[in-house]
Amino acid sequence: MSLKTLKPLLEKIIEHCSHLERRDNDPVGLVHAYDEDADREVAALFSSCLAYGRVELLRPAIRRALTPLGARPAEFLRTATIPDLENLWPDFTYRMTRGPDLLDLACALRSTLQNEGNLQALYLQGKDSAEPVAQRDEHLRLASRFVRRLRSRRSRSKMVRGFRYLLPDPADGSACKRLHLFFRWVVRGPDIIDLGIWDKVNPSAIIMPLDTHTSRLCRYLGLLQRKSVDGKAARQVTQQLASFESADPLRYDFALCHLGISGRCIHRYCAERCPDCPIQPACILIADGSSTGV
Ligand code: SF4
Secondary structure, three states: HHHHEEEEEHHHHHHHHHHHHHHHHOOHHHHHHOOHHHHHHHHHHHHHHHOOOOOOOOHHHHHHHHHHOOOOOHHHHHHOEEEEHOOOOOOEEEOOOHHHHHHHHHHHHHHHHOOOOHHHHHHHOOOOOOOOOOHHHHHHHHHHHHHHHHHHHHOOOOHHHHHHHHOOOOHOOEOHHHHHHHHHHHOOOOOOOOOOOOHHHHHHHHOOOHHHHHHHHHHHHHOOOOOOOOOHHHHHHHHHHHOOOOOOHHHHHHHHHHHHHHHOOOOOOOOOOOOOOHHHOOOOHHHHHOOOOO
């Protein structure tokens, strides 16, 4: 099965899925609750940083993180003093994230809003030309610098593991799913799911937010050969998806995520599930007659 045959299958999933329903069960749904782009940008960073773990637990955790920032989080952070921020999350706990990690993040955002005005301006700082970022190599360089600058603006003098986990650096080689999710939200669109509030980065430059579930599906579809779920794997999948749609490879992230979240696939042939699976004609588990996951 060629990659060209896979494209119409993925398009069909996009066409038939309820995007609104999907958004309402996704962390990005909480970001759409804000009207202003400045507030959406701040809420997007908080939400993407916390977008790990089970979906039914992570949305309440994001709500608990965002609620103390009020209805206008960008304005609140821009004008807040450090003592204003210190008691916002006294008892916050979500898996490996604690209140002081959120305080580090809030201080990094406060400094950025006061100095550069918004997160896109921080990301673009030091870029040579005024042309939008269109290449993935350049985007990854800028993304790594963006993370390092945000990390340096934390409240605590020591870099603590919990805060580092919120903001992973692509230069370390990991897949950085949540960081790339943030970029997808702010760069792609606007549409029902993505926000499209950054105008200086082209969708062609951003990287697939790859996790264990989507990477498995990508292997079944011949989009990924690597066994590790790391930065190289995320780039390999993005490159493959770019062969469908070079201007917007992450258009297909939606379809792959949807299949992963739906829980349909149990990673081996299943007589009840596979015949109705929308990507069954392209699935190598079926073509190989394999009974075990890849
Ligand atoms: S055809 Fe079956 S094994 Fe392949 S992706 Fe679909 S549900 Fe999973």
